[in-house]
Amino acid sequence: MMLKTQRRIAASVLKVGEGRVWLDPEDKESISAAVTREDIKKLISERAIQAKQKKxxxxxxxxxxxxxxxxxxxKGHGKRSGKKGARLPKKAKWISTIRPIRRKLVELRDSGKIDKATYRKLYSLAKGGVFKSKSHLEMYLKELR
Known part of the structure; x- marks a missing residue:
C-alpha cells in the first residue's frame, strides 16, 4: 500500500517534514483512500495522522x-588557551581593584577621618598602584597613625 502522496500532503498540512509525519498502521485503508487535503485534515482531526515531536x-x-x-x-592550565591578560584584561583587573579603594577614600574623607591633603596623597598613591586592595589601604592607614 503506497502512502507516499498522503504523507507528502500531510506534511504540507501539518507544516512539518515528511519524516515527522506519523501514519496510524491500523488506519492504512482509510489513509490510502484519502486523496484531497480536506480528507487528510479529517484524518488529522481523527488522530489517524499525527506529527511526531521534534527531537x-x-x-x-x-x-x-x-x-x-x-x-x-x-579550569586548569590545560584548559586555558590565551594569555592571562586575554582571559581577564589588565584594565578590567585594574578597575575592579581601584574602584573599591577610591570609594573607601571618599568615605574616609567625607566622614572626617582623613583631611583633604591626606586624601589627595593617598589618592595619588592608589593611582600609582601602591595599594593591592581595600584591606591593604586600611593596613597602611593603621601604620600611618
Missing part, C-alpha cells in the same frame, strides 16, 4: 559540566 538536544551534559566549572573544576 531536541539534551542539555544534561552541558549543565553538569557548567556546574563543575562553577565549583572551580576543569
Amino acid at each position: 531536541g538536544i539534551s542539555r544534561y551534559r552541558a549543565k553538569k559540566l557548567h556546574l563543575q566549572r562553577t565549583k572551580g573544576r576543569r
Whole structure:
C-alpha cells in the first residue's frame, strides 16, 4: 500500500517534514483512500495522522559540566588557551581593584577621618598602584597613625 502522496500532503498540512509525519498502521485503508487535503485534515482531526515531536538536544551534559566549572573544576592550565591578560584584561583587573579603594577614600574623607591633603596623597598613591586592595589601604592607614 503506497502512502507516499498522503504523507507528502500531510506534511504540507501539518507544516512539518515528511519524516515527522506519523501514519496510524491500523488506519492504512482509510489513509490510502484519502486523496484531497480536506480528507487528510479529517484524518488529522481523527488522530489517524499525527506529527511526531521534534527531537531536541539534551542539555544534561552541558549543565553538569557548567556546574563543575562553577565549583572551580576543569579550569586548569590545560584548559586555558590565551594569555592571562586575554582571559581577564589588565584594565578590567585594574578597575575592579581601584574602584573599591577610591570609594573607601571618599568615605574616609567625607566622614572626617582623613583631611583633604591626606586624601589627595593617598589618592595619588592608589593611582600609582601602591595599594593591592581595600584591606591593604586600611593596613597602611593603621601604620600611618
